[in-house]
Amino acid sequence: MAHMPAxxxxxxTTLTFAGFLALPVALFAVFFLxxxxxxxxxxxxxxxxxxxNMRFIGLxxxxxxxxxxxxxxxxxxxxxWLVFMLLGPTALGLLLAAxxxxxxxxxxxxxxxxxxxxxxxxxxVAAIWRWVYExxxxxxxxxxxxxxxxxxxxxxxxxxxxxxxxxxxxxLWWTTGFAFLVFFAGLRNIPVELLEAARIEGATPWxxxxxxxxxxxxxxxxxxxxxxxxxxxxxxxxxxxTTSGGPAYASEVLATQMYDVAFGRFEMGRASAISVYLLLIxxxxxxxxxxxxxxxxxxxxxx
Amino acid sequence: xxxxxKFAAVLGALAAATALAGSARAQEKPExxxxxxxxxxxxxxDALIDYANKQNPDNPVGQRVIPGNVVELRRQLQTAxxxxxxxxxxQSSMASELKTFVDGGRLHDLSAVWAEIKGDEIFPEGIQxxxxxxxxxxxxxxxxxxxxxxxxxxxxxxxxEITPPANWDELVAACKTLREGGVEPLGNAGGPxxxxxxxxxPLVSTVGVDGYYKIASGEMGFxxxxxxxxxxxxxxxxxxxxxxxxxxxxxTQTADDVxxxxxxxxxxxxxASAYFKQAGFAPGEKFDxxxxxxxxxxxxxxxxxxxxxxxxxxxxxxxxxxxRAATSPKGLESFAVPKxxxxxxxxxxxxxxxxxxxxxxxxxxxxSKANAVLPNLFFLLPTKVxxxxxxxxxxxxxxxxxxxxxxxxxxxxxxxxxxxxxxxYTKW
Numbered sequence: 001m002a003h004m005p006a007x008x009x010x011x012x013t014t015l016t017f018a019g020f021l022a023l024p025v026a027l028f029a030v031f032f033l034x035x036x037x038x039x040x041x042x043x044x045x046x047x048x049x050x051x052x053n054m055r056f057i058g059l060x061x062x063x064x065x066x067x068x069x070x071x072x073x074x075x076x077x078x079x080x081w082l083v084f085m086l087l088g089p090t091a092l093g094l095l096l097a098a099x100x101x102x103x104x105x106x107x108x109x110x111x112x113x114x115x116x117x118x119x120x121x122x123x124x125v126a127a128i129w130r131w132v133y134e135x136x137x138x139x140x141x142x143x144x145x146x147x148x149x150x151x152x153x154x155x156x157x158x159x160x161x162x163x164x165x166x167x168x169x170x171x172l173w174w175t176t177g178f179a180f181l182v183f184f185a186g187l188r189n190i191p192v193e194l195l196e197a198a199r200i201e202g203a204t205p206w207x208x209x210x211x212x213x214x215x216x217x218x219x220x221x222x223x224x225x226x227x228x229x230x231x232x233x234x235x236x237x238x239x240x241x242t243t244s245g246g247p248a249y250a251s252e253v254l255a256t257q258m259y260d261v262a263f264g265r266f267e268m269g270r271a272s273a274i275s276v277y278l279l280l281i282x283x284x285x286x287x288x289x290x291x292x293x294x295x296x297x298x299x300x301x302x303x
Numbered sequence: 304x305x306x307x308x309k310f311a312a313v314l315g316a317l318a319a320a321t322a323l324a325g326s327a328r329a330q331e332k333p334e335x336x337x338x339x340x341x342x343x344x345x346x347x348x349d350a351l352i353d354y355a356n357k358q359n360p361d362n363p364v365g366q367r368v369i370p371g372n373v374v375e376l377r378r379q380l381q382t383a384x385x386x387x388x389x390x391x392x393x394q395s396s397m398a399s400e401l402k403t404f405v406d407g408g409r410l411h412d413l414s415a416v417w418a419e420i421k422g423d424e425i426f427p428e429g430i431q432x433x434x435x436x437x438x439x440x441x442x443x444x445x446x447x448x449x450x451x452x453x454x455x456x457x458x459x460x461x462x463x464e465i466t467p468p469a470n471w472d473e474l475v476a477a478c479k480t481l482r483e484g485g486v487e488p489l490g491n492a493g494g495p496x497x498x499x500x501x502x503x504x505p506l507v508s509t510v511g512v513d514g515y516y517k518i519a520s521g522e523m524g525f526x527x528x529x530x531x532x533x534x535x536x537x538x539x540x541x542x543x544x545x546x547x548x549x550x551x552x553x554x555t556q557t558a559d560d561v562x563x564x565x566x567x568x569x570x571x572x573x574x575a576s577a578y579f580k581q582a583g584f585a586p587g588e589k590f591d592x593x594x595x596x597x598x599x600x601x602x603x604x605x606x607x608x609x610x611x612x613x614x615x616x617x618x619x620x621x622x623x624x625x626x627r628a629a630t631s632p633k634g635l636e637s638f639a640v641p642k643x644x645x646x647x648x649x650x651x652x653x654x655x656x657x658x659x660x661x662x663x664x665x666x667x668x669x670x671s672k673a674n675a676v677l678p679n680l681f682f683l684l685p686t687k688v689x690x691x692x693x694x695x696x697x698x699x700x701x702x703x704x705x706x707x708x709x710x711x712x713x714x715x716x717x718x719x720x721x722x723x724x725x726x727x728y729t730k731w
Contacts (some may be wrong), residue, residue, distance in 0.1 A: 049381045134556055135548035136565065158493050160701065245624035247493050247550050248698035249339025263378040265687040267402055 036279065043272035048264065053267070061273035070249055071274070074257045075281065077164060078233065081253065082285060084168050085175075085232040090224050092172060093179025098209060100180075101187040111184070116279075118177035126241030129170040133157050157243055160250035167251055171238060175231070179224045182239075186220030187213060226289045233282035254278040331619040332365035333391030335609070336380070339642075340370045343577040347642030351445070351629050352639040358628035362621045364391060371401070384409055389612035397433035397606050398682040398731060399689065403548045404610065405436040413440045413610040414603065416623050420630055422558050425648040425669075429676030432731050433683070434608050442608030443626050444647035445635060447553070448572045449663050450500045450679065452592045455568045455577070456561050459486055465567075467593035474596050478544035481567040486710040487546030490557035490569035491700065493692030498700040499681060500603075501570050501595075502537050508597030509533040512675060513699035519683035521728035524717035534711070537696075538703040540596070541570070550701050559583070561590065570595055572605060576659040577643025584690060601675035602666050606647060616646035678731070685727035691718050 010018070027133060032061060035037035043061055047054035065071045079095035096114050117125070132139045133156035141153040146188055156166040190213055198208045252260075254274055262271030339348040348366065356363040369376045373396050383389045389409075395401055404410045404720040417440040419422075421430065426444060434442040455467065463484050468474040478488035491497055506516055510529045517523035523530070546566050549557065557577055560566040562584045570574065579590055594601075609629065611622045628634050636647035636655050645656075645663055649671060653664040670676050681689040722728055 046405055046513055048407065049377075050384065050403050050409055052408055062572065131555065135551040155548040155551040158548055158701070206448065244494070246495070246694075246697070248694050260374075260690075263374045263381070264690050266377075267687060 005112075036252050039272045039275050039279075043276050044270055045269045047268045048266035049268040050266065058211070061270045062277075065277065067275055070252070070257070071277075073249060074252045074254045075277075077251065077253045078235070078278075078281065080164060081168070081235055082229060082232040085171075085228040085238065086225055087225045088168065089176045089179045090221075091227060092176045093181075093224065094183050094221075096176065096180045097183035097187055098213075100184060102205075114178040114180045117174050118181075121175065122174075122237035125170060125174045126238055129166075129173075130157070130242060132170075133166055158247055160247055163243060163247065163251045167239060170242065174238070178227070182220045182224050183217060186217045190216050191301055198227060222289075222293070226286075226293065229289060231280075232277070233285060254281070305316050305337040313556070331655070332363055333625075334394050334617045335366045335394075335625065336369055336376065336390040337366050337394035338364065338369050338371055338373070338376050340368045340396070343574075343581065347446075347644070350641055351525045351634060351638040352625075352642060354634050355625045355628035357632075358634075359621075360442040364621060364625045375511075377460060379672075384612065387663055391614070391618045392609045392611045392625060394446075394607050395610040395677060396607060396682050397442065398446075399684065399686050399729070400607070400682055401434065401442050402436050402729060403611060403686065405610075409612055410441045411613050411622075413443055413623070416626055425650045425686075427649065427671035427676045428648055428674055429604075429671075429678060430606065433606070433678045440609045443607045443630050444606050444632055445491060445638060446642065447481045447667075448574055448605045448643045449602050449645065450490070450572045450605050451570075451595050451598040451601070452573060452663070452666075453489075453568050453570045453595050453599070454590050454592050456577055457565060457589055457591055459484075459564060459567045461473040461514055463567075466553045467591070468596060469593075470598070471505075471536065471596045471644070475540055475543065476693060477568070481550075481727070485618065486564070487566040488558050488568060489541060489544035489546060489558065489565040489569075490552075490560055491541075491545050491553040492552050492557045492571075493548040493550040495690065495697055497699055498503075498697040499693040500572065500605075500679075500698075501541050502533070503677075503680060504534040504570075504595035504597045505540060506530075506680075507534040507603070509536055512601070513679060515680065516683075516731065518682055519731040521719060521723050523701065525712050526643055530700065531708070531712060534699060536709055538699070538708075542703050544568075545700065550697070573645070573659070573663050576657075576663075585713070590659075592628050592659060593664060600669065600673055601677060603677045603679065604667075605679045609692050610613040631717065637658065684714075684729050685729075686723045688715070688718050688722050688727075691715060 013028055019038055042054070044056060044058060045054035046060075055283045070149050100110055100114075104110065105230050120128075135141060135153070135155045135158060138156070139158065140151070144150055144153045154162045154166075169280045192215070195208060195214055201209065233257060235253050236259070239258050240259065243251045245256040249257075255278065258271045258274040258278065261274060310416075328402065335352065337348055341344050345368075346502055354365050357447065366683055369379045376394065380389065395404070401410070404650055420443070422443070424442060430441075430444055430447075434440050434444060437663060448674075453467075459465075459481070460467070460663070461567055463480050463486075465480055466473075481488040488710065491501060505510045505516075509525065509532050512516065514529060518525075518530070546557070546560065552560075554575070555578060557566065557569055558571070558578050559582070561569050562579065562582050573592075576592075578585060609622075609626050611619060611626070612615050613619070629638070630648065632646070632648060632651045635648055635651050638644075639651070641661075643660070645660070645667055649668065653661050658665055667676070681693060682722040683689070684692060692715060695715055699711045700708055
């Protein structure tokens with residue numbers, strides 16, 4: 001088929017490819033490109049989401065936001081989340097995978113236990129942790145009191161200086177299972193011969209892990225880091241369902257601020273400007289990852 | 304090519320199925336949207352819709368729960384309005400909330416139903432002014448809760464020989480006694496509403512009813528000495544009484560603290576009464592209420608009304624029939640009793656309520672006669688100012704320092720100026 005002479009117009013092969021491509025391209029255009037363009041268009045207007053007409057105000061929404069401490073606070077929170085998501089669940093997931101890979105008894109049960117929280121919907125996770133973090137008689141405070149650490153118990157979700165760490169604790173419990181699963185699968189795919197060779201050469205288990213296993217886990221690591229970065233940028237549900245961005249904006253991230261401004265205050269234009277800012281910031285953070293992954297795919301296809 | 308044809312056939316079948324689903328949806332019963340998803344609230348709305356459907360067997364309505372609160376319902380409603388598929392009627396807050404949708408040309412004028420149910424006679428003046436936009440009613444009230452009462456644990460008060468405080472000095476003294484007795488004096492909860500609702504009592508004490516409406520209309524600034532004085536009174540009284548770690552709790556967790564004898568008092572909307580009852584904490588026996596200092600003889604209320612989006616004639620007719628039945632004395636009773644709120648109509652007798660409900664109904668009737676029925680300021684203000692006020696008051700309650708006080712005032716005043724420039728304020 002590939003050697004068929006090209007006729008005037010498109011060949012059958014090209015038409016077939018175009019047919020198969022039409023749906024994904026249409027879906028991409030309708031559900032991805034159109035909303036982005038539409039959001040940018042909205043961000044240049046003053047509109048409450050209800051009125052029949054919008055008022056064009058140019059870039060005013062962007063200037064107003066750039067002068068608001070509330071906006072910068074949310075940006076900083078997103079950056080904190082990015083750092084946390086790259087380090088926290090990734091490191092803990094790797095640790096759990098490495099420990100379980102040593103061949104512990106009850107491995108199957110632990111595998112389920114570690115992964116189970118990741119299967120719970122965000123709203124349910126929020127409900128669970130609202131009770132765990134109840135500051136007087138919640139599970140965490142009670143546990144700390146029982147082991148003599150009661151004086152270190154905090155107003156977990158009510159103290160502006162503590163709330164973000166508390167939310168990160170909940171997310172660590174919730175999402176580590178994903179990193180664990182990817183790393184565990186990666187470890188199990190490492191050829192036994194390599195580890196055996198290292199052992200025969202006299203490598204300690206510590207050396208064997210860092211010099212042999214960890215470098216070979218790079219594909220798994222890059223997947224976990226990339227998805228963690230994306231999760232940090234699009235963070236919404238767990239924060240909204242647990243604190244709604246409070247107390248007094250302390251735990252707010254850009255996505256929750258956007259939701260509050262849009263539907264809590266009827267300012268669709270300004271909320272759209274927040275979305276555009278979020279898209280740009282997420283682009284800066286995530287584009288290098290996408291470029292790297294594209295190169296890897298191109299390299300592997302070339303191989 | 305044949306495969307492409309098959310593919311097109313599948314797409315065609317999908318499109319046909321979607322169209323069929325659409326037409327099936329069009330044949331469904333007209334829907335009432337609300338966010339009463341569970342507990343006493345759900346029991347109330349179920350009873351109300353059942354009652355209305357029995358009155359209108361030829362035009363029954365269905366219901367759809369939009370889980371969450373007014374914000375989630377707005378989101379769904381905005382989408383439905385843009386898509387041309389609004390509900391027949393929906394649960395709406397009052398004042399600014401209604402006005403936004405009226406200004407957008409989305410709501411149906413309910414003057415005909417209002418006249419039939421004699422709205423001008425059965426609803427107090429304070430209620431009428433927050434459902435009428437430009438003199439026409441666009442919402443019919445069905446659910447009213449007072450938010451200026453303080454619940455207290457009777458056993459603790461009796462044990463410590465405390466009488467319900469009648470003024471600010473007595474409240475502070477009661478807090479001192481409770482704290483010395485090892486009980487947290489006054490509960491509160493995190494979120495932009497609860498601290499704000501508590502703040503209304505010191506605010507009304509300081510600026511009076513006229514000042515309250517002047518803040519609502521934008522005539523009185525947040526940088527006035529009166530507003531600052533109200534903040535300071537709030538700090539010196541209620542904030543100083545708040546239980547440790549209050550900002551990390553939900554209101555139900557704080558209500559549990561009262562039930563479990565850990566907290567003596569809790570200023571909350573009267574829906575807390577139904578929660579206490581469900582927890583086996585009987586009104587009059589285990590708990591009682593008193594109006595917050597500065598609000599005796601007045602009531603501050605939160606209210607929901609049914610609003611009807613413009614739509615096909617048959618749908619609007621069904622919605623009007625539903626509202627007519629739902630806001631009759633029997634309809635309102637069917638909702639208020641299980642939900643634990645008040646019927647906004649003065650035609651509903653106080654005898655339908657329990658011990659606490661009777662007290663609230665008496666307060667409401669007395670305040671109606673004295674023309675001192677005050678709507679929740681949150682909804683009187685332009686939406687963005689009300690929401691910011693809630694957040695700033697919570698911030699101040701967490702950190703009532705002088706620097707926070709100044710920042711709260713400057714933030715709110717800047718927003719007031721912005722809203723004034725946009726002519727967003729309304730004189731209710």
